[in-house]
Structures are given as structure tokens and as C-alpha cells.
Amino acid sequence: xxxxxxxxxxxxxxxxxxxxxxxxxxxxxxxxxxxxxxxxxxxxxxxxxxxxxxxxxxxxxxxxxxxxxxxxxxxxxxxxxxxxxxxxxxxxxxxxxx
Amino acid sequence: xxxxxxxxxxxxxxxxxxxxxxxxxxxxxxxxxxxxxxxxxxxxxxxxxxxxxxxxxxxxxxxxxxxxxxxxxxxxxxxxxxxxxxxxxxxxxxxxxxxxxxxxxxxxxxxxxxxxxxxxxxxxxxxxxxxxxxxxxxxxxxxxxxxxxxxxxxxxxxxxxxxxxxxxxxxxxxxxxxxxxxxxxxxxxxxxxxxxxxxxxxxxxxxxxxxxxxxxxxxxxxxxxxxxxxxxxxxxxxxxxxxxxxxxxxxxxxxxxxxxxxxxxxxxxxxxxxxxxxxxxxxxxxxxxxxxxxxxxxxxxxxxxxxxxxxxxxxxxxxxxxxxxxxxxxxxxxxxxxxxxxxxxxxxxxxxxxxxxxxxxxxxxxxxxxxxxxxxxxxxxxxxxxxxxxxxxxxxxxxxxxxxxxxxxxxxxxxxxxxxxxxxxxxxxxxxxxxxxxxxxxxxxxxxxxxxxxxxxxxxxxxxxxxxxxxxxxxxxxxxxxxxxxxxxxxxxxxxxxxxxxxxxxxxxxxxxxxxxxxxxxxxxxxxxxxxxxxxxxxxxxxxxxxxxxxxxx
Numbered sequence: 021x022x023x024x025x026x027x028x029x030x031x032x033x034x035x036x037x038x039x040x041x042x043x044x045x046x047x048x049x050x051x052x053x054x055x056x057x058x059x060x061x062x063x064x065x066x067x068x069x070x071x072x073x074x075x076x077x078x079x080x081x082x083x084x085x086x087x088x089x090x091x092x093x094x095x096x097x098x099x100x101x102x103x104x105x106x107x108x109x110x111x112x113x114x115x116x117x118x
Numbered sequence: 119x120x121x122x123x124x125x126x127x128x129x130x131x132x133x134x135x136x137x138x139x140x141x142x143x144x145x146x147x148x149x150x151x152x153x154x155x156x157x158x159x160x161x162x163x164x165x166x167x168x169x170x171x172x173x174x175x176x177x178x179x180x181x182x183x184x185x186x187x188x189x190x191x192x193x194x195x196x197x198x199x200x201x202x203x204x205x206x207x208x209x210x211x212x213x214x215x216x217x218x219x220x221x222x223x224x225x226x227x228x229x230x231x232x233x234x235x236x237x238x239x240x241x242x243x244x245x246x247x248x249x250x251x252x253x254x255x256x257x258x259x260x261x262x263x264x265x266x267x268x269x270x271x272x273x274x275x276x277x278x279x280x281x282x283x284x285x286x287x288x289x290x291x292x293x294x295x296x297x298x299x300x301x302x303x304x305x306x307x308x309x310x311x312x313x314x315x316x317x318x319x320x321x322x323x324x325x326x327x328x329x330x331x332x333x334x335x336x337x338x339x340x341x342x343x344x345x346x347x348x349x350x351x352x353x354x355x356x357x358x359x360x361x362x363x364x365x366x367x368x369x370x371x372x373x374x375x376x377x378x379x380x381x382x383x384x385x386x387x388x389x390x391x392x393x394x395x396x397x398x399x400x401x402x403x404x405x406x407x408x409x410x411x412x413x414x415x416x417x418x419x420x421x422x423x424x425x426x427x428x429x430x431x432x433x434x435x436x437x438x439x440x441x442x443x444x445x446x447x448x449x450x451x452x453x454x455x456x457x458x459x460x461x462x463x464x465x466x467x468x469x470x471x472x473x474x475x476x477x478x479x480x481x482x483x484x485x486x487x488x489x490x491x492x493x494x495x496x497x498x499x500x501x502x503x504x505x506x507x508x509x510x511x512x513x514x515x516x517x518x519x520x521x522x523x524x525x526x527x528x529x530x531x532x533x534x535x536x537x538x539x540x541x542x543x544x545x546x547x548x549x550x551x552x553x554x555x556x557x558x559x560x561x562x563x564x565x566x567x568x569x570x571x572x573x574x575x576x577x578x579x580x581x582x583x584x585x586x587x588x589x590x591x592x593x594x595x596x597x598x599x600x601x602x603x604x605x606x607x608x609x610x611x612x613x614x615x616x617x618x619x620x621x622x623x624x625x626x627x628x629x630x631x632x633x634x635x636x637x638x639x640x641x642x643x644x645x646x647x648x649x650x651x652x653x654x655x656x657x658x659x660x661x662x663x664x665x666x667x668x669x670x671x672x
Contacts, residue, residue, distance in 0.1 A: 036145070036216050038169035076147035079165060097594050099533060102542075103167055107534035109462045109544045112198055112213065113168045 026085045028064045029055035029093055030071040031103070032078040039113065040103045041078065043071045048078065050114065052104045053092040058083075119182060119485070120265050120409050122230045129273075130227045133234060137161050138220035145217065160240075162233025163219055166537050172211045172219060173236040174226060178246035178264040178288070179207030179488040179495075181231075183475040186486055188229040190471035196222050201471065203456060203464040205528055205579055206285075207245050207488045208236060212535055234272065239280045241271035241351070247289045247296045248489035251412060252451050252497035254443040257307050258314065260290035262406035263343065266399060270344050277351055281358035281366035284351060285323075292608065297490060299331045299610035300324050300582060302368045303347055306608075314340045320350060320380065321372030324576035328612045329369040332377040334384065342392065344399045349387040353380065413483035415446040418502045426505035433508050435561070436519040441504075444497075450504065452482075452496040453489070454511060455518040455526060459555040463529040463547050464492035473514045481507050490579075491528055493521065523560045524568060524633070525551035528579055532572025532589060533596075539572035541589025541596040542622070546570055549626045554633075563633060566647045567606070582606035584648045585632060586613045587625065598625040602632070602659055603651045614656050616663050628663055635662035 029052070030043035041048045042055035049055065058064035064083055071081045084100050086093035095101040106113035122130075137157070144154040158164075162173040174189070181189075189209055193201050196218045197211045204210055214222060226232055235242055244264045251259040267286055271277065277284070287301040298304025304319035316338045322331025338346050350368075357375070359365040372380050426433045442451040454474060457463050466474070474494055478486045481503040487495035499507055511517040520526050527550060530536065532543030547570055554560045569583030573590075580586030586601035597619035604613030620628045633647075635658060640650045651659065 033165055038165055038216070040168055075150050076145065079151050098596060099591070102533055106168060107544075108542060109534055109548070110198075 025059070025061045025064075026096075027088045027093070028058045028083040029086050030058070030064075030067050030081060031055075031084050031100075032071060032081040035077055035079050038079075043067060048074075052086075052095070055086070055093050057086060057088055057093050059088075119180060120177075120406060126230070127227075130230075130232050130234075133161070133232070134220065134223045134227055137223060141216060141220055156238070158219075159237040160234065161219075161223065162236035163214075164237065164537075166212070166531075166535050167533070168535070169213045170216060170219070171535070172214050172222060172233055173204075174209050174211070174231060174233045175236050175243040176207050176209060176231070176488050177268050178244055178250065178261050179248050179490075180246075180250070180261060181486050181488070182484045183479040183486065185229045185231060186471050186475035186478065188225060188231070190468035190475070192222055192225055193468040193471065195225075200465050200467045202462075202531065203466065203488050203492050203494065205490045205492060205530070205577055206243060207248070207490055208243060209488070210531075212531075239278075239282050239284075241267075241274065241277055241284045241286065244268050244271070245285070245287045245296055245301075245490060247291055247294075248487040248491075248495050249295060249442060249451050249497065250290060250487070251410060251485075252444055252449075253291050253293075253295075254445045255293050256291045256445060257309060258290045259407075259410055259412075260288040260296075260305075260307060261410050262403055263305070263307070264288045265406045265410075266344065266403050267347070269402070270348070270399070276348075277355065280351070280355050281360045282363065284354075284368070286347070294606075294608040294610070295489075297579070297582065297606045297610070298322070299608075300328075300579070300606065301331065303350060304331050305343075308337065310337045316340070316343060318346065318350075321369040321377070322610075323367055323369040324579060324581050325367070326364060326574045326576075327367075327369065328576070328581040329373065330610050330612065331369075332372060334377060334381050340403075341397075341400050342388075345392045345395045346384070346388055349384045349391050350380075352391065353383045353387050357383075412446075413485075413498055415449060415498070416500065417448060418500055420448060420501045422505050423501040426508075430505075432517075432519075433505060436508055436517055437504065439519040439523065439561075440521045446498070448501050449498055450501060452499045452504070452507060453521045454494040454496065454516050455520050456493050456516075457520060457526050457551065458515050458518045459520070459525045459551040460548050461515075462544050463527050466494070467514075470514045470516055473510060473516065477507055477510055491526065493526070520560060522565045522567070524554050524563050524566045525560055526567075527551060528567075528569040528583070530571050530573075530577035532570075532578075536572060538575060539589070540574070540591040541572050541598065543570045543572040543578055543587075543589055546587060546589070546598065546622070546625055550629055553626055553630065559633075562643075563637065564643065564646055566633075566636075568629070569604070579606060580604070581612045582610060583613065584651070585629060587629075590619065592619060596622045598622070598628075600625075600628060600632075600663065602656060603648065605648060616656065616660055617667075618664075631662045631665075632659055635659050 319331035529547035571578035601613030
């Protein structure tokens with residue numbers, strides 16, 4: 021039996037800043053809460069291809085697993101949690117107060 | 119120090135102009151990432167977890183005050199006000215934006231620096247003893263030789279697309295501070311019958327398959343150096359495993375073919391290559407030796423030092439811990455700790471960099487070194503200036519008296535920055551350092567090297583730490599594996615794996631149990647951790663590390 025499909029979002033790094041970004045329904049966001057959650061495998065594959073077309077905006081596009089139990093998508097692996105939160109030793113990147 | 123000639127300046131300017139154009143074409147969409155990636159890596163630009171990272175070469179860890187000040191300027195103008203000194207004696211900027219990198223490279227070029235061959239399957243920055251030219255135990259300054267190798271290997275047409283990266287380290291001292299036995303080629307300067315030469319070690323390396331290098335020749339005459347190492351790299355370039363990235367380093371080639379066969383092949387190749395060297399390399403080496411001539415050491419009163427040492431316990435503690443014997447009378451080598459307890463190992467702010475640049479210019483014959491242990495060295499400071507140097511260092515949080523102690527930890531950037539990492543390193547280092555500082559135990563514990571890597575690639579040298587810590591991803595959770603008894607010196611040894619890993623919460627208490635066991639078992643304060651370990655072996659430390667397992671077995 022095939023494994024059940026886990027919900028995903030498309031993620032990448034911003035070409036100019038290198039910052040972690042997530043695909044939304046209309047573009048890209050620095051905030052995982054804004055990401056478009058993909059619950060259908062065929063749909064996810066299409067959105068991945070779509071995201072990969074943006075070669076002068078993004079780098080290293082891939083699908084990451086998310087949990088959807090709460091109101092916003094949540095990371096399910098600590099690596100993605102660090103990507104979403106920024107480094108633990110300084111208030112830089114996503115830890116910066118804006 | 120080596121100073122660029124017209125050729126060097128033109129070469130760097132051309133490369134920087136090419137890269138500027140490549141960046142422009144990437145941004146306007148003319149180049150895809152697949153096309154651009156090898157070009158940016160050739161110029162030291164990585165894409166990490168949260169941002170780009172620019173790795174700047176500091177050849178054999180040597181730089182002057184002006185260069186350090188320019189690094190501070192770059193940190194302020196294009197980064198977040200700091201830089202990270204690495205175990206490869208380089209500096210990494212963690213936050214540059216792509217469009218700014220060409221300007222950063224031009225700013226580096228203006229002080230004769232660059233980021234070429236700090237990545238990719240090339241011969242990387244040549245590393246050397248960070249006390250080179252100053253150490254009391256030195257036969258000769260290894261930097262002219264390191265410079266010769268740097269010039270030979272930079273843009274060498276035969277060695278731009280090798281099976282993997284290739285690292286060379288050189289030491290001029292019998293006490294090996296350059297970890298020569300864990301490099302693709304390690305060179306130890308030796309003398310035989312009054313002649314200068316090298317012991318050549320090949321096939322060492324850490325990473326997923328740690329190996330201590332093997333001696334391919336115990337005496338290579340100095341004039342044969344370049345043709346001989348060209349022969350080694352050439353042989354490996356031909357027969358090294360290109361089918362499997364994890365088996366591509368020369369350590370695997372030496373392991374699979376045996377050192378005797380490699381020696382035979384290298385000798386065969388050397389017979390051809392030797393004739394292609396006209397002797398220009400030896401002329402150049404003589405020029406470099408002149409450029410690296412020792413500064414004019416002076417004689418001055420030592421009374422200020424004696425007074426401070428006698429009257430100021432904080433200065434005395436720092437002097438006892440952070441100074442090393444110098445070859446010149448009245449001088450010391452100063453190790454500036456970039457490991458204040460609780461701070462990120464190897465990170466220096468721009469203000470700290472500027473202070474170190476000032477101190478080098480005012481008191482240190484304008485020389486600075488970066489050590490593979492991620493500290494900064496003032497190699498030549500007269501005793502009489504040490505109280506002033508110490509007072510200045512205190513103003514920027516740089517006077518921590520912990521060189522060689524438990525909080526002087528090597529840690530790679532780990533999963534806080536690195537795209538390859540499988541766990542974090544920095545917070546583990548911060549917690550260990552803070553914990554033992556709180557206990558006020560580190561001077562009592564004495565010399566103890568903890569080295570932490572956030573993945574199997576071992577940038578944090580964990581295999582050769584007295585206590586090595588390797589962070590792994592075990593079923594989606596950070597897990598830390600401990601090795602004990604590693605040694606990075608001339609008696610290099612890969613540490614023994616202690617047993618099952620520890621969670622992020624358990625690892626600091628685990629280190630504490632090892633240290634408690636050492637304090638209990640040592641014969642006295644004179645017996646360092648590594649000596650106790652060698653005397654007793656793994657068993658008693660394992661017992662201390664895994665008390666539950668011992669209880670279960672009983």
C-alpha cells in the first residue's frame with residue numbers, strides 16, 4: 021500500500037538575500053504561516069515545478085513536510101524548524117525584530 | 119609577509135571583474151543556478167541555511183593590521199558586524215547579499231586578499247603552524263614554503279577538477295600545532311645531515327572515514343618539494359575514486375592501494391615531473407624567505423611586566439594561560455581567546471577586529487595569526503607591552519584566560535548556519551563553557567581539548583579532540599556521540615567512540631561526568647586529561663558516562 025501523502029509546502033532560498041522563503045498562493049513569503057499548504061500529491065508536484073520556474077527570484081526549491089494540526093502550517097523536523105526560526109546564537113535573520 | 123606583485127594584482131582584478139559580470143548575469147536571469155553555482159563556489163561563495171556565506175582565505179592564517187581592519191569594515195558595511203574564524207584559518211561572513219559580493223571581493227583585493235579556492239575540488243588554502251616565525255621550538259618558519267605552495271596551487275591548470283578537495287598543512291616545529299597528520303598532505307620541516315627538508319605525510323583526514331596520514335618519505339630535500347607534491351596530487355588525480363564522492367579523498371586512495379604502491383607511483387611520476395621544474399621555484403622561495411624575515415626584535419626593560427605579574431592576579435592568570443614561549447629574548451606569543459564563555463567560538467565583532475588590528479600595529483610588529491583552534495594570535499609582543507595589551511583586550515571582552523582549557527572549544531557553525539549540518543554545535547559549546555565557568559573549575563581541570571562537529575564531515579575536528587562531540591540526526595532528533603582520547607598533535611590519534619549518543623539536554627551533564635571521572639582518577643594536577651586517558655583507557659570513562667548501563671549489568 022502506498023504511504024499516505026504528508027502535507028507539504030514549497031520552500032527555497034531567496035536569490036538575492038539567501039533568506040528562507042515559502043511559496044504562497046500568489047508568490048513567496050519569509051513567514052511559514054503564509055505558506056500555501058499542499059495536501060494533494062499531484063498538486064504538490066505541480067506547485068514545485070511552478071516554484072522552480074522562478075530562476076531569477078529563488079534558489080534550491082523543494083517540498084518540505086508540514087504539520088497542519090494547528091491554525092498555521094508547522095515544521096515537523098528540527099532542520100526545518102531552524103530554517104524557519106533563524107540561528108539560535110544571535111537575534112539575526114528571522115529572529116530580528118522588525 | 120608576502121606582498122602582491124603586479125601579476126598578483128592583475129590576476130585578482132581580472133577574476134573579480136569576471137565574477138562581477140557572472141553575478142550580474144545570474145541576477146538578470148541569463149545564468150541558471152546550475153550554471154552559476156560552480157562559478158560562485160570557485161570564488162568562495164556558498165549558500166547556507168539562512169543566507170549566502172563568503173569564505174575568505176587567510177593564507178596560512180597570517181594577516182596584518184590593515185587586513186584585519188578591512189575585514190572589520192566588510193563586516194560592518196555588508197554583513198552583520200562580525201566574522202567567524204574557522205578551523206581552516208579562514209574567515210567566513212555569514213550574511214552577505216548576492217549583489218554585494220563583487221564589492222566585497224574588490225574590498226578584499228584592495229588589501230591583497232581573496233576567496234579563490236576556498237571551495238570546490240581544488241587545492242585549498244594552505245594551513246600552517248599559527249606560531250610560525252615566533253615559536254621557540256621552531257626549526258624554520260614554514261610560511262615561505264606555504265606561500266610557495268599557495269602560488270603553485272592557485273589556478274594550477276592540472277588541479278582544478280580533481281576527485282575532491284585537497285588540503286595541505288605545514289609545520290616548522292617538532293611540536294605539531296598544524297594537525298599535519300590529518301591533512302591530505304602534511305609537511306614537517308626536518309633537518310638531516312645539516313640539510314633542510316621535509317617529512318612528507320600523505321592520506322590523513324577526518325570526515326566520515328578518519329585516517330591518520332602515513333609517511334611517504336621521511337626526508338625530501340627542500341628543492342624537490344614542489345615536483346614531489348605535484349607528483350602526489352597528480353597520481354591521486356589519475357587514480358582517485360571519482361565514482362563515489364565519499365571515497366574520493368586521497369586517504370581512501372592510500373588506504374585502498376597501500377602506501378608502498380602509492381610511493382612507487384609517486385616516484386615514477388616524480389622522475390618525469392622533476393625535469394619540468396627549471397629552478398624558478400627555488401628562486402621564488404628565496405624571495406619569500408626574505409619577505410618573511412623576522413622583525414627587528416628589541417631589548418627593553420621588563421619591569422612593567424614583572425610589576426603587573428606580581429600585583430595583578432587577573433593579569434597573572436591571563437599571562438600564565440594565554441602566553442607561549444617566543445624564540446626572541448623578552449618576547450612572548452599572545453593567544454587572544456575568541457572563546458569568552460557563553461559566546462560563539464570563533465566569532466569576532468568588528469570592534470574586536472579593529473582592536474586586534476590596533477594592537478598588532480602598536481605592539482606586535484603588525485602581525486596577526488588565526489589559529490585552527492579559532493583564536494587570534496599576536497605572534498611577537500615584548501613583555502614590557504603585555505600589561506597594556508591585556509588592559510586593551512579587557513575593554514572588548516578579549517582577555518579571557520582560557521587558552522587550552524575546557525572552554526577553549528573548537529566548534530563548527532553546525533545547524534545554526536551550515537546547510538550540511540545534522541545537528542547544532544554552537545549551543546553545545548556555549549553551554550559547556552558556561553557550565554564549567556560557573557563551577558570555577560576550568561583552571562583546576564587544566565589542559566583539555568573539546569572539539570565539536572555538527573556533522574560527519576568533521577569541520578570541528580571532533581575525532582582528534584581529547585573529548586570529541588559529533589552531532590547527528592537520529593530519527594529526527596539531535597543526538598550527540600562522544601569520542602575520547604583523540605590527539606591532534608605529532609602523536610595524532612583518532613579518538614575512541616564511547617558508546618550510544620546523548621540528547622541535546624544530556625550532552626553537557628555527560629561531559630561533566632567525564633571530567634569528574636578524570637578529576638577522581640588523575641594522579642595529580644600534573645597529569646593532564648589525555649595522559650590519564652592514555653594510562654587508564656576507555657573503560658573507567660565509559661563507566662562514568664553510562665552509569666545506568668553499568669547498573670543494569672551488575
